[in-house]
Amino acid sequence: MEADELEIRPGSEADREWISRLRHEVYARELGQHPANDAGRLSDGLDADNVYLVGARGGRPAGFISVTPPWAGRYAIDKYLRRTEHPVLSEEGLFEIRILTVDPDRRGGMTGRILMYAALRWVAAHGGRTVVALGRSELLPMYLALGLTSTGVPVRSGAVGFELLTGEVAALVDRTLRTYGPVLREMEPRLRWRLEVPFLPGTDGCEHGGASIGALGRRLDTLEAHGDVVPADVLDAWFPPAPGVTAALAAHRDWIARTSPPAQAEGLVEEIAARRGLPAEAVAVGAGSSDLIFRAFRGRLDASSRVLLVDPSYGEYAHVAERVIGCRADRFALRREDGWRIDPDRLGDALRARYDLVVVVNPNNPTGVHLDARDLREVMAAAPGGTRFWIDEAYVGYAGPGQSLEPYAATAGNAVVCTSLSKMYALSGLRAAYLTGPPQDVAELRRWSPPWTVSLPAQIAAVRALRDPAYYAARWAQTAALRGELAAALAATDGDVHVRESVANFVLLTLPRGGPGAAGLVRRCRGRGVFLRDLSSMSPAFEGRTVRIAVRDAAANDRIAAAVAAALRDPGRDPGNGDPGNRDPRNRDARNAV
Template sequence: MSPTATLSRRPAQIFSFPQTEATYVLGLADAEDREEIFRLRHEIYARELGQHAVNHAGALRDALDTVNIYLTARCGPEIAGFVSITPPRAPSFSVDKYFARSSLPFAFDDRLYEVRLLTVLQPHRGRELATLLMYAAYRWVEAHGGTRIVGIGRREVMDLYRRVGLEPVGLSTQSGAVTYDLVLGTITGLRQRTMEFSPLLARLEARTAWRLPFPFRQPASCFHGGAFFSAIGEQFDTLERRHDIINADVLDAWFPPAPGVTDTLQAHLPWLLRTSPPTDCAGLIETLAAARGVAPENILPGAGSSDLIFRVFRHWLTADSRVLILDPTYGEYSHVLEKVIGCTVDRLPLDRAKGYAVNLAKLEAALALDYDLVALVNPNSPTGRQVPREKLEAVLRTAPWHTRVWIDETYVEYAGPGQSLEKFAAASENVIVAKSMSKVYALSGARAAYLCAGPHQLEALRAITPPWVIGLPAQVAAVRALQDPAYYAARYRETAALRESLARELRTLGWDVLPGIANFLLCHLPVNSPDADTLVRLARAEGLFLRDAVRMGARLGPRSIRIAVKDAATNDRMLEVLRTLCPPGSRA
């Protein structure tokens, strides 16, 4: 950071916007840019500030220029500002010229980066460009695995550094007439601080052409259940702890896979683990096609539904695309569409007063609005509500042929036989059915899924489907599961009975329990009970993991819980914990 006299001498105005806002192109300096930067450094730090002697070459370089990188912000053809980053592999940092490392209150390791030479040229001083450059440097360090940033900054503009999370450590140095303070910040602290001025970042992002090999903002991962693994041990050394916890925050099947699945895996596991699977999942595709009554060319395999969502949506859609989803619904869709791709996403609201049922008239009207994609989860999660196949098919026939309609049927087998739209999709111009084998076949750990659609929808996707996309044990497990439909039909009937029994008991606590048809229940907590976030934390201490549903839609509110259906004994254990934490009271 070092000599920042090039910043505005009015630090209070750093975060204000001028009347005429510039548009910047922010990127990594190439060899030609670096030569221009060396000349600019000479003009500013030698001629303007007098911190270096003027030289005949008219350029300033130092030893760090052989290892550091520069980020530049251009306004039109000219460099408007730049900042330098020194990586941990450098033989030294700029701060070494002023301080002995042994005297500093922090360690120098492979996660510490130095940011220096934050420079803004006239006429861009006094604008937000300094903030943009600092943020870009922070993102560079974060994206390269750094955890801390060190630098020196001019004391009179220390407000800027503090605002972005860099704090003085109590040491200073003098260079000419300028006083510099040594500053340090953690990436965690910097990330938290940037959240405080996110409106500014949003406006800067809108007027910045970002040309770095990572996004302007670090993409947040989609929030899922699965916190229970923290209690088991994420390095799998204490798997026996699974007997002590209840993982009702995920929707894994309560029953084991079909006997043929486990028998085959146990008999051949060493060979299955060391052997490459069929490259294109041909045997699995043929088995799926036969089981679903479609042709093999109607099937595209994937390593779980998330693999298909991420792979396919990024191939079909761009930031200019318009998409419709339900609200509430499975959170992966809004995450991929809005945070990964950047689509414009509209939501079809589902009302609690109407049991979160999909209004088919409103859906039909929405389908006429020329969306690029409409994504429907049926049965929906977290509500567990289903639109019967015949009614949904009638509505889908009204959709424009160029609007793709994606139907996620992860839980459809729980709705009963004959409810899947796979045959309809196989003969359709624009309907695609996504099927996970995780929840209804007890194969969540195997990661096997597929799409069923007209061959014309899948041709281009085959070109971006990796070979061996599903592992051999998973392919074998999926084939064996499909060969025993009677076993699973019996488990689905048991699941319905377990779900209804659990719902009755939860209602005795005053909970408002939605009558879903899958292997989970959406519940609204009573006003005199803990809210969802509090209940999740309290239950976790008792070994019960629940899902706070608030993030799954804008209409659920802070008292919504999604709870998985388990076997009868485990359901009784859950109810015992919940009766202690939420004694019976008034209605939700």
């Protein structure tokens, strides 16, 4: 490390000694918040649960910041304030940022601001939406400049005065990038960023699975490399489309590539209506479910709307509601101890708060739990007047027959069902989906739909896929068998991991507390050409310990289990960082070695 190069890294056990000494020097001797002691060290009861992020220059510690996650079950603020008296302290998934401390010889520069930014990035990577902090009164201008808001609640600890601060994580990161973006980008090449989360957030606003597609090159120049990796980070089908689909596309590929599709996809709408027993006027199609989500939500919601989202659930909904439309989105929190089940009685009680739109993904992604259609239909029928429901049934085929609410949505007047053809019908690359809803809502969506939304290849493929239900039913049954085999193989890798099967085409693997986290497991498996999905950013309920693993074919599932076993067996060995076993396909030499 160069003499003044700044390194940001997770705090280690070896760092605890100097952290406790610096805390004593600053908060006992300098500020008088705590009495000085002969040992010259300062710690507290939260140290076992805190996450420390460390800044070092020239190999010497320069400062640190601490984050207390919600799964710790307690906060430092609890010593001073009652949560029941301050609503901001009662929010689900609250993270506390505390004891931002810079060595006296390093003050006045960017170290403190970079540490604060690092804490925000860490919180965002673990699903956090809101942070609180006790900001020292003399540093209040710095905290306010970063975007934190003072609640006006004073706190006194020893000789030091604080104010209770709060902020929305996404807004804080956005403000930091607007204010310091050029400086951060200029610093990045000279900064040794050792956190699992990227230094700068992505530009698409919503993190999706599918990092494995990066193996093909940024401009998709190395298509042949797709066989070198196991793309278990995205829920694309492991099986090919129905034979009729591939035959039609192959036989007419030159003509299909150069020919404009039917502008409004009327034939596809008619096919869907006939196959599903729906009136055609209750069906609208789109280029994948995301296309329908963006168009429908923009027409239905505005900044004054209130939305209820299940948490954890598919992140696109929170992104569109909060970041694109800018409305309020509350969370209906699922609980690990309840098996991630949506309790219909509890959901019905939550609806008394009256929401403009309630979003339910069923079966849910990423928890993989399904709520019986009859129970969900009863909740919807009993909801307060004016409540509208958006039901995402991307994986409903795996739940068995009779579980779709499309017939209800076509007639009830208070619901829309969105059905992707991507995952269940092996058409992810073609982008085809449809929604079912009240005819007046469907007509309005069609009015705002541009022509040729669904490509000609997608229309041809979707029609032929829907005509071969027997093929897909067999593949879905085979997926369930493969899922059980994968779950058993993963459970056998380590007795301390917890493996949970979904009802769909994936399993969840949760690591024990106190050991390596999900991000490290994902990184180490990726070094072996196996891509998994870290669920940490989707919700704090996952505690940074859970990965989602898509079901692949038997050979690929064996590779997944072997990679996970190797990563768990030697968590300190990282094939992505100089290990001669590096098989990351994004590295040319590694790809050739696979």
